[in-house]
Amino acid sequence: MQDMEDWRKEVVDTGVTHCPSCKSTDLLMGACAVGAMTVHQEFICNGCQFEFKAMYAIAFYYPD
Numbered sequence: 001m002q003d004m005e006d007w008r009k010e011v012v013d014t015g016v017t018h019c020p021s022c023k024s025t026d027l028l029m030g031a032c033a034v035g036a037m038t039v040h041q042e043f044i045c046n047g048c049q050f051e052f053k054a055m056y057a058i059a060f061y062y063p064d
């Protein structure tokens with residue numbers, strides 16, 4: 001199992017979310033919870049059925 005920090009770095013570097021268990025990029029996106037500072041996205045891996053959530057943090061605003 002890839003640790004959280006290694007996983008984050010690799011996802012940011014590649015721009016592709018992958019499974020921290022088997023590294024498959026064949027992921028099913030589940031529910032998404034939007035908070036004031038974060039967004040939590042559920043993923044289910046189609047390769048190994050591992051279920052995990054990715055947390056996205058606020059970065060900046062831009063005018064619409």
Ligand SMILES: [Zn+2]
Pocket residue numbers: 019020021022023024045046047048049050
């Ligand atoms: Zn997997």
